[in-house]
Amino acid sequence: MKRAGVRALLAGVVAAVAAACAPVPSAAPDIGGASAVVPRPANATELTAPPSSAAAAVPSCDATASLRPQGALPAVGQMPAGSTMERIVRSGRLRVGVDQNTYLMGFRNPFSGQLEGFDVDMAREVARALFGDPEKIQFKVLTSEQRIPALENGEVDIVVRTMTINCERWQKVNFSTVYYQAGQRVLVPSSSDATGIESLGGKKVCATRGSSSLVNVANAPSRPIAVEVPNWTDCLVMLQQGQVDAISTDDTILAGFAAQDPYTKIVGPQFTAEPYGMAMPKASEDFVRFVNALLERLRADGTWATIHRRWLGEPPAPPVAKYRD
Amino acid sequence: MLVEAQRNPVRRVTGLARSTPGRFTLLALLLVVSTLLVGALTASSVQRRSDALTALADRSEPLAFAAQEVYRAMADADATAASAFLSGGVESAALRQRYEADVAKAAAALSTATGEITRSPELVDALSTLSGQLPVYTGLVETARAHNRQGNPVGAAYLREASTLMRDRLLPAAQSLYRTENANVARDLGGATTLPWLELLLGAALLAVLVAAQRYLTRKTNRLLNVGLVAATAASVVSLLWVLGASVVAVSGASSSQDDAEVVDVLARARIATLAARGNETLTLVARGSGKEYEEAYAARAEELQGLLARAGSDKARADFVRWQDAHVRLREADDRGDYTAAVGLALGPGPDGAAEAFDALDTDLRESLDAARAGLTESIARARGALTGAVPAVVLLALVAAVAAAAGLWQRLKEYR
Structure with missing residues (x-):
């Protein structure tokens, strides 16, 4: 009985000492940084499903056939009254949707800060045909997905930005004839x-x-x-x-x-055909015919080949224009 | 009877209390204990107040300043990198120096802020984001520069990625760091501005006890005053007045620090809003027509800035802000009508009507006001701390003097019963 009491007392003392000597961990937080956070471009996302087409069933069409020019290209200062061209000339500048991130097609020259490239030069030719001055131009930089909304909202008069002509897009905008054949x-x-x-x-x-x-x-x-x-x-x-x-x-x-x-x-080989066209609002058919007349001239007088040589190397034969009238 | 009393301690004390010498002994004991107790409690209360001010002066305020510097330097680096990019070509030496100074400042301020990580474990995430991502940010900016030098447009994409990293990760972390440190300053200041009620109460109670003891002695001994008790009372009065005086000065210093801290906070936020607005103004032009979100961010920052300047800005700062707004309106008009070159000229040009000059002037105004406000803050904290210097030893010493004097005073009376 007495011995048991002593033992219990001893056990109690040992327990108390053990409790008192239990290690007290540091309260300092972990260092962290176990896994590096990789920076990503803004709004980069992985697709889990193919992007949905706006119209489920797009009626098939002859996509590369555009509107035929009506007569000769009007001279500078003699745009038909009431036409889209006259309205643009009165506004004082051509508003063009371009890219500043596609080297050789539409890009910002880091040295000068100016926009340059094949698309930009083609757009300047349109401005030259309207104003006689390739500098009467206001560039609006567009991302791929902003191209059609910018035309629909009237923010730009024309989009020259590596834009593939296809039937789905013909539903919303008008295209010129093919000015470049990519794949x-x-x-x-x-x-x-x-x-x-x-x-x-x-x-x-x-x-x-x-x-x-x-x-x-x-x-x-x-x-x-x-x-x-x-x-x-x-x-x-x-x-x-x-x-x-x-x-x-x-x-x-x-x-x-x-x-x-x-x-x-x-x-790998080209696995699709990507014909580029200049896109214009659905309403301005006269402007499409004007641009097509201009493209005819650029193909014929060697301007197209000169611009191609400047940015993309020795030119092939220019794409042949097709019309649907 | 006597044996009985010796056996029972309670009876011993009550027995003692029945005789006058016994009562005097008990009274002496009571007075010694209460003077010492009040002295100890008062000293610890004053020590607490002094500790709060020390924590404020040595840690909270410098840490809040470091956090503010981290935030400011990072926002400035982002705005400067955007300006350098917009100017085209290889960036100017001045912009490069400004960017480098910002990175150096951010890293140095960050090391100060990180040193206190064990005190504020809730900041672990923000601090590890800041110190982990700052080198990544500078790496991206240098990659962008290398590509820019070779004329590769991909440089712009690296700069965009760097800016995204800054806006999405670094600046929010810097903001939460600043908010937390600033809240610590407010908390410590709040602790230092409590009025000295406890000290007053303790001191008054002690004086009441001393006066009651004096009157009791006067009744019992027919002597008007007991020198020892008078000395004890005097010491207690001096101690109480000292503590009250010092505390009131400290509290008033801390209260004016609170006002200064608020001004510092408003000015710091105004300066950061200025930098963020400038960054957005520049990026709107870099985006070339598709920078609507940057322009909206600019407008939001400008509105915030206007509110902050109305609260704490100098007249000159407000005038410079108006000048900048005018330049911005003209800049946007030029860009919207298609005159991009004129818009860039207004944004970066050195002219007195350009946005760059007005922005620099506003930033300088705010920096000067901020420096002055911070100097005011540290000075009023120093004044509050100075008032409490020596108060604790004085309280302890006076308590000892009072205890000894009270005991001595009663000892004299006790001697008469021998």
Whole structure:
């Protein structure tokens, strides 16, 4: 009895000492930073489903056929009264939707801060035809998905921005005749063994939001993972930072990337045809005919070839105009 | 009976209390204990007040300033990088220097702010974001520069990515850091501005006890005054007056610090709003027609800035703000009518009617006002601290003097019963 009491007392003392000597952990917080947060371009997202087309069933059409010019190109200062051209001339400048992120087509020259490229020069030709002055122009930089809304809201008179002519877009805007024939291909790092879109199944492939390239990537049979970004150069940033495995879009745009990064290569054949047209609002058919007359002249007098040579190298024969009347 | 009393301590004390010498002994004991107790409590109360002011002067206020510098320097770096990009070509030496100074300042201020991480564990996320992402940000800016130098338009995309990182991660973290540190300042100031009620109450109670003891002695001994008790009372009065005086000066200093801290806060926020508005103004032009969200962000910042300037800005700052707004309106008109070159000229040009000059003037005004307000704040905190210097030792010493004097005073009377 007494011994049990002593034992209990001893146990109690030991327990108390143990409790008193229990380690007290530091209250200092963890250092953190276990996983690096990778920066991404603004609004870059991975697509889980192909981008939905606005109209489920687009009536088939002859997409590249545009409106036939009516007579000769009117001279500067003699625009038909009441026409879209006269209204633009009265406003004092041509408002053009362009890109500043597509090297060689429409881009901002980092040295001068000026917009330059094949598309920009083509737009300047339109301004020259209207005003006799290629500088009477107001550029509005548009992302791929802003092109059609900008035309529908009347923010710009014309869009010259690597825009593919297709039947779905004909529902909302008018196109000129084809001024450049591109086709979609694939750009990968030079170390990659991909041979084209067919070998990119399950890999991340970048394109801009609202572009036909993105739809083509998302619908490719090899099922790549489409990653959409606002601007084309964001794709190159993501490729250089290892966040995507490839970029797929028109060969003209890819050529601009390859020119900026020697550690990339363009692989595979053209797997789509991307005819570029200048887009104008649905209402201004007279302006479409005017631009088509201008394009006829640019093709014929060698201006088209000169601009092509300046930005894209030795020119092929210009695309042949098709009309639907 | 005596044996019985010795056995029972309670009876011993009550027995003692029945005789006059016994009562005197108990009274002496009571007086010694209460003077010492009141002295200790008062000293600890004054010490608490002094500790709050020390924490404020040595930690909270410098940390809030460091957090504000982190926030400001990062916002400035973002605005400067955008300006350098807009100017085209290789950025000017002045803009480059300004950017480098901002990064150096942000990193240095961040190291100060990070040192206190154990005191505010809720800041772990913000601080690790800031110190982890700042090198990533500068890396992106340098990549953008390298591409710019080679004429690659992808440089602009790197700059956009850097700016996105700054706006989406770094600036919100810097803002939450600043808010927390500023709340700490407000809390510490609140602790220092409580009126010295406890000290007053304790002192008054002690004086009441001393006066009652004096009157009791006068009745019992027919002597008008007991020198010891008079000395004890005097010491207690001096102690109470000292504490009250010092506390009132400290509280008034802390109260004026509160006003100064509010002015500092408003000016700091105005300065950051200025930088953010400037960054958005520049990015609107960089976006070339598709910068509607930047222009909206500018308008929101400008409105915030106007409110803040109305509260704490100098007349000159308000005038410079109006000048900047005018330049901005003209700049937007030029851009909207298609004269991009004129718009860029108004944004970056050195002319007195340009936005750059007005922005720089406003930033300088705000910096000067902020420096003055902060100097005022640290001075009033220093004044409050100065008032409490030596109060604790004085209280302790006077309490000891009072205890000894009270005991001595009663000892004299007790001796008469021997």
